[in-house]
Amino acid sequence: MSRMNETAEMSVTEYVTVTIGEQLFGLPISRVQDVFVPARLTRVPLAPPEVAGVLNLRGRIVTAIDMRSRLDLGKRPDGQPVMAIGIEMKGESYGLLVDGVGEVLKLANSQCEAKPANLDGRLARVAAGVVRLEGQLMVVLDVDRLLDMKNSALAA
């Protein structure tokens, strides 16, 4: 659907909004496969800190990425519920661990502004832009750059 919309009216993009820490983020809905509650996460020793672990989602092995760690937003308080956004890239499944999933927003592309120059380094690398919503800012994430962890993970 979203793809059709995209071609029909190029100027509109739908975003799934998520909260990580105190911040609101938006992910293009075309990249989101599903939203699920991560269960039975297996930690992976020696993995980069961003990788929270792996889990079995309907027979597929999903690599869970802790978005707080990825975006350098501090540690999640114990006991706080976690949601996961399912993303697929190059035939592999990823789950982005976030604090909460909000609504789906349909926004005109013109609303998406360039990211401010003083944005924190790590965030700046993965942000595609910023949208001014009523009362708060939403940072639009670039999924490909988000999953390209070469900068942080030591290249073997």
Next chain:
Amino acid sequence: MDDLLREFLTETNESLDVVDVELVRFEQEPNNAKILDKIFRLVHTIKGTCGFLGLPRLEALAHAAETLMGKFRDGASVTGEAVTLVLFTIDRIKDILKELEKHQREPEGADGDLIHQLEQMALRGVPAKPQVAGSPVPHTLGRPLRPGEVSLEELERAFRETPGPALAKPIAAKPAREKVADKDEDDKTDGKAGNQSIRVNVDTLEHLMTMVSELVLTRNQLLDISRHNEESEFKVPLQRLSNVTAELQDGVMQTRMQPIGNAWQKLPRIVRDLSAELGKDIELEMHGADTELDRQVLEQIKDPLTHMVRNSADHGLERPADRIAAGKPQKGTIRLSAYHEGGHIIVVVSDDGRGLDTARIKEKALANGLVTEVELDKLSEAQIHKFIFTPGFSTAAAITSVSGRGVGMDVVRNNLDQIGGHVDVASVQGEGLSFTIKIPLTLAIISALIVEAGGDRFAIPQLAVVELVRVHGKSEHRIERIKDAAVLRLRDKLLPLVHLKTLLKMDGGDGIGERGFIVVTQVGAQTFGIVVDGVFHTEEIVVKPMSTKLRHIAMFSGNTILGDGSVIMIVDPNGVSQEIGSTASSAAVMRAQSQAEAARHAAAVDMVSLLVFRAGSPEPKAVPLSLITRLEEVDCRKIELSNGRHMVQYRGHLMPLVRVSDDVRIKTEGVQPLLVFSDTGRSMGLVVDEIIDIVEEKLDIQVSSDCPGVLGSAVVKGRATEILDVGHFLPLAYEDWFRRKDMQVDAAARTLLFVDDSPFFRNMLTPVLKAAGYEVTAVGGGREALSLLKNGRRFDVLVTDLDMPEMDGFSLAAAVREEPRLAEMPMIALSSYSSPEALERGRKVGFHDYVAKFDRQSLVAALKEQTADVDRAA
């Protein structure tokens, strides 16, 4: 049938089918250059392959057809007549191919007619005519086809209605775009070679494999549930399901496996061509070509392998003149080998060329900004060599400045990365270079041991597991420590130990306690113990490749979903082995281990295992353990007196008992210890009072003895000990022990020269050799032996010790070989230990056989073999 020919047949048949279809399409769209190009290319390929395989008939036909189509390409208008002619030609080619498949050679016959027609047509330049209307074959096609849409039915009709020789057969063609789709071999008339196999799309197999994997997982889940329900009516059908699943899994796996040799097929020719082109003498060695691996993996490594071999030939091996200057054989060697190891397939490509130029790589790495000078200083040579896998190293400049090595190596690495593989390089400047490719069985189902460490479960591939050892305070195997390194003394080996928690840097992974489970693991020549907290069971697991984000972790080869639905990591024994090899503490263990081994080795040179016992007197007595067949304790009531001699029924025979001396009294109650000596079906029991110990001692008989049955005295474990001469006692049991007919003593007994510097061995072995039917002359040194031989004494065989003062066994053998008269005399070397180097050296100087010093049986067998040769020769 030749594999190349078979491949040619399947591929050509496939190509021809495509040509058929495309030609028809082309006729409809004569202006479509794309289709023409495609046909042209296919026919050209067929022509080329035929030339390569030496099939002149096919080559001539394909060439003529190609020429005609070349005209089309040059702008001649396309007529139905011309297309029909080409189709005729294709059919003729198919006929020939069929014969080829049946008889494996081209059938007799001439194609002059067809070729002539083709040439004529090409010469005429194909006059411009109205296209389809002018065709002399009006029924060629039922109706025009829409571009790009060719149905099978239409094609069949089209071909059936095309008149001409040998054209009555329907052709199973299909839309050209689905080139590889599952295909019938189009040969139903004779079910010969071609029909034994069918081509199946890899995707189909892939899908099948995925389904089977899912089935296995589901089966595991069911088994897991049934483990918790003892009394279940599902048990039996579930067992059946489980078995069938396992068989299905095997079957599907089988369909995907292909020998790696398939990927190597083209290499000999590439090397041959390169060899001619570069003016180098190159030999390509291939080992383990039948190592099977997954077809998809095979496809993926084909190009990297070709690339590496090409690299080796081109840049690795020096020119002949340079090689000779460097003291190497003129002929350079490229060696390919493949084998299975620890659930992986290892492919090694090595050459004996100049190796990598570390200095140049450093320069290049600096120039490319990959490292700073400071970082570079900290890197080991091996780490520097790894730069050749970096992109950017494959620039044109690199070809000259880094002697071209590393060109495209980043591509190689990428290819391997895609299948979860790994490539490593080892190079010694001036001596050669080797690439080791490790390919995990990513798509495979393997048997794995499920273990626990630090609260998490892990799978260890069963293939690498040698055994499981449980240690606790009272068990016979204990964890010991050398400095900080923990080791396990398992039988006669020291195994370095490492806790899985420590390896994985998990919490609480400090040190190894006194208890736990040790998974004894073997990777190549290295054996080590992985300590885990718990061991569950073995399970068939479906290996799923690690996420690309985690693939750099050397400790894991993949992950899997267990029966209970949780994901666990599969430990890579190779990674563990490398980690162990690199940590300092374990290096200490390795050193200790090798020292211990070296010590054992050195000891073995002089050490003799002696059985120490008491008989008749309080002083200990000893005999070499190797001479004793068994130690027995018999019930005294079973000892019988017959014909004035003590006997005992032993293994269905009467065995005479002999006392070491008259002072030994045969016991009348309890059990009587015996040393049993056996030879070719006869046994003798030597009566002793008490068996004390088995010791390893350097045997040095210091005081010789006149007492019969005693060779002399030696110090054993700090005590003077009499060494007994077993040869003395054997005739006491059987007078004819050394003269029995079954010993094959010929009228002219074979003569044997026995050389050993140790009087003990001379005394010990002489009776043995005599017993084997030889007339033995024993001498104490190489010089003595040589002078005997030079003075004209003839011996049928020479048996010599290797370690001797003055002239050792090697020199003796070399000297003997120089005497033309003695050149044929068999020589057998005796040595206490046999390293491969020593064996090789022995062979070089002309020894026919090599026998361990105390291995009497082998010595006798070797003698029989060698002297039998002499008999035959005589």
